[in-house]
Amino acid sequence: MDSTNRSGKYRVEREVLDELRLEEVTQRKAHSEIKYSLTERLKESLRCRVPRLKRSLMSSLPILYWLPKYSVWDYGMPDLVSGISVGIMHLPQGMAYALLASLPPVFGLYSSLYPTLIYFFFGTSRHISIGTFTVLSIMVGSVTERLAPDVDFFRRNGTNVTAELDISARDAYRVQVAAATTLLGGLIQVLLGLVKFGFVGTYLSEPLVRAYTTAAAGHAVVAQLKYIFGISPTRFSGPLSLVYTLIDVCRLLPQTHLPTVVVSAVSMVFLIAAKELNSFLSPKLPVPIPVELITIVAGTLISNYANLNNNYTVPVVGEIPSGLSAPSVPDVSVFGEVLGDAFALAIVGYAISISLGKTFALKHGYKVDSNQELVALGLSNSAGGFFQCFSVCASMSRSLIQETTGGKTQMAGLASAVIVLVTILKLGPLFQELPKAVLAVIVFVNLKGMFKQHADIAVLWKRNKIDLVVWLVTWVSTLLLNLDLGLVASVLFALLTVIFRTQMPTYSVLGNVPEIPGITIFRSSATVYFANAELYLEALKEKSGLDISKMIIYKRRQEAKQKRRERRPRGSRRAQSAAGQLSGVPVLSVEQDADWDDTGLSEDDADKTEVWTERENGTVFVIPTSPQLLDSPCRWEYLKGGEPDSTSLSWLSDLQEGDTTTLASSSEDTLSRDLERVSLGSLGKWTWDIHSIILDMSTANFIDTVATKTIKNIFQDFSEIDVDIYVAGCQASVVEQLERGDFFSETITKKHLFASVHDAVLYCLNHRGATSVSRYETRSGNTRCS
Numbered sequence: 001m002d003s004t005n006r007s008g009k010y011r012v013e014r015e016v017l018d019e020l021r022l023e024e025v026t027q028r029k030a031h032s033e034i035k036y037s038l039t040e041r042l043k044e045s046l047r048c049r050v051p052r053l054k055r056s057l058m059s060s061l062p063i064l065y066w067l068p069k070y071s072v073w074d075y076g077m078p079d080l081v082s083g084i085s086v087g088i089m090h091l092p093q094g095m096a097y098a099l100l101a102s103l104p105p106v107f108g109l110y111s112s113l114y115p116t117l118i119y120f121f122f123g124t125s126r127h128i129s130i131g132t133f134t135v136l137s138i139m140v141g142s143v144t145e146r147l148a149p150d151v152d153f154f155r156r157n158g159t160n161v162t163a164e165l166d167i168s169a170r171d172a173y174r175v176q177v178a179a180a181t182t183l184l185g186g187l188i189q190v191l192l193g194l195v196k197f198g199f200v201g202t203y204l205s206e207p208l209v210r211a212y213t214t215a216a217a218g219h220a221v222v223a224q225l226k227y228i229f230g231i232s233p234t235r236f237s238g239p240l241s242l243v244y245t246l247i248d249v250c251r252l253l254p255q256t257h258l259p260t261v262v263v264s265a266v267s268m269v270f271l272i273a274a275k276e277l278n279s280f281l282s283p284k285l286p287v288p289i290p291v292e293l294i295t296i297v298a299g300t301l302i303s304n305y306a307n308l309n310n311n312y313t314v315p316v317v318g319e320i321p322s323g324l325s326a327p328s329v330p331d332v333s334v335f336g337e338v339l340g341d342a343f344a345l346a347i348v349g350y351a352i353s354i355s356l357g358k359t360f361a362l363k364h365g366y367k368v369d370s371n372q373e374l375v376a377l378g379l380s381n382s383a384g385g386f387f388q389c390f391s392v393c394a395s396m397s398r399s400l401i402q403e404t405t406g407g408k409t410q411m412a413g414l415a416s417a418v419i420v421l422v423t424i425l426k427l428g429p430l431f432q433e434l435p436k437a438v439l440a441v442i443v444f445v446n447l448k449g450m451f452k453q454h455a456d457i458a459v460l461w462k463r464n465k466i467d468l469v470v471w472l473v474t475w476v477s478t479l480l481l482n483l484d485l486g487l488v489a490s491v492l493f494a495l496l497t498v499i500f501r502t503q504m505p506t507y508s509v510l511g512n513v514p515e516i517p518g519i520t521i522f523r524s525s526a527t528v529y530f531a532n533a534e535l536y537l538e539a540l541k542e543k544s545g546l547d548i549s550k551m552i553i554y555k556r557r558q559e560a561k562q563k564r565r566e567r568r569p570r571g572s573r574r575a576q577s578a579a580g581q582l583s584g585v586p587v588l589s590v591e592q593d594a595d596w597d598d599t600g601l602s603e604d605d606a607d608k609t610e611v612w613t614e615r616e617n618g619t620v621f622v623i624p625t626s627p628q629l630l631d632s633p634c635r636w637e638y639l640k641g642g643e644p645d646s647t648s649l650s651w652l653s654d655l656q657e658g659d660t661t662t663l664a665s666s667s668e669d670t671l672s673r674d675l676e677r678v679s680l681g682s683l684g685k686w687t688w689d690i691h692s693i694i695l696d697m698s699t700a701n702f703i704d705t706v707a708t709k710t711i712k713n714i715f716q717d718f719s720e721i722d723v724d725i726y727v728a729g730c731q732a733s734v735v736e737q738l739e740r741g742d743f744f745s746e747t748i749t750k751k752h753l754f755a756s757v758h759d760a761v762l763y764c765l766n767h768r769g770a771t772s773v774s775r776y777e778t779r780s781g782n783t784r785c786s
Contacts, residue, residue: 083415
């Protein structure tokens, strides 16, 4: 409750509740929230309304949302150039990674085609490239060679004592095993997505994933040695298989095939030199040079004209059938033998894809739905299983090319699929004389980025010793126990580290801290670490009432519109300036459950009216529309609340990118009445101008690198909307971990760090309070920590 003392200053008080009083208040609040009986609420949830059906349909099939708004003039050419660049990368990587999966190269092209088309319809990320990936290819290869080893396919040639390997029968069965594993993994992903298990990827922390991919790169190198040296080592499976394979390779080195080694060496020197030249010239080139494709074309031409296969017995790709194969049901009888492998493929593939998707989404100001991404990836793998594909996910190298070459939407993925389709239909037989050593070299050179991740050891040694131990245990277990058991051991160890650290917390007793208007104090009852860092960010958005993602999206949209207005002729802006002369500011709602849902879809007016009357504390923000310089800052004011009957404001949130006449089409009376309702009605008792957020970290007894990065992103994101972030109550050990994690910088200094929430509140009042709130006195605000 608020009271005023004799000096006219506000005194903020809060009722002190004992246990009985607290129980009474809680029960009364619970009864007031129950509006309907269980039966009525069940009927309400099952009732089919047009807006709800529309939202569900567009959420399940995102193409229905973005495709009608697709601008060929703005996005067509960038998506086409980006798609062609990515499609050219698909060709060598698809064939090369098929060797990692122990499959014929043509099935790598299939895996680059069908899943990409499925993701085009169901995916929410605009920049990731779905297709073959190194780690998943190795995992599939371990399954195919375990269930279809060479020893099971030797046959006697008539009366000859020596046995001959039936390569056709072996490859056919391996294709069935890979397709069945892919189908089962896809079904697991779809099931997890439907039950909203998109958070499962958070249990694979960044150090764990990086160590796992680094160790997987070691498995990939060992798998390619037989193609590089032209030998035939025994392929082992299970724990220590990598060690046994290396021993066998060393034993067979005296039998190295010299022509194959020469082809490998020449290809490697050319590919490394071309990649270094490409990196040097990349700032000056509109698109990168397709060095892998050039290497494949050159290798094929040299092999064809020198007849390397017949004259020097250099192994080549062999027959590549032209055309598409008919869909078929995989061999479901092997489901029981590949269940564990399929689950590992599902989790690892999703973790890699969602991490890349969220990275690009944050950079470009849109949002990816983690559950829908899980469903989209699962459908891509499930459909691919019927077309003899192996497991796919997002590729880091191709996604970076798609983003850097100007790709704007999922249409770039469609263009890349067309390139792969043309290759399969018309160009496939041209690569029959391509030496397998060239493909092995492409895999080997492309693993350079993963091997660079060994530098994480030095970085984590300085920043966080526990994360370093997780990294090392993951790396060692993956190398020694193979990819499937290594993943299980790594996740279990990471969870054990959390249990170990949470079992020995430092307890604190805090005094009473009053609530001050304009300042939000946010506190989590649990330690923030990799498994709940994203949930911490979402809870901060919900509790503060400021959906930072939507605000930044609106800000960038308005800045883009402002730039387009400046570029347009003076006459075309007369209609828009008329709206600006009426009031000068439009009001846009960003309340999460109001006019816009998570995918940015608007509801019908009837639904909006109901939401505005039910939700009292909405969030609106006011931005200027007067002409400004392109480089000048834009002042944003945030108002929490609004009159419950302000339903006529909801139409303003329907502004879409490209709607340049919406404001001008409104009548002067309507616009003036709406803006008057905001400026007069909303500026009453419902106004809450948030200028500072205090993160109470007193419950944290440790902090890892993922949580450090999350809090750092909170500082950066909220600074874009002129909201200051402060951290209070950190223990000395947590501050040391923040320092080692490079948390503090020129923009985030220790001036943002306070010993107690009370000190942070006083600083906010002195620093920002004078401009937005009256002076306050705090009573019983002392904070004690023990």
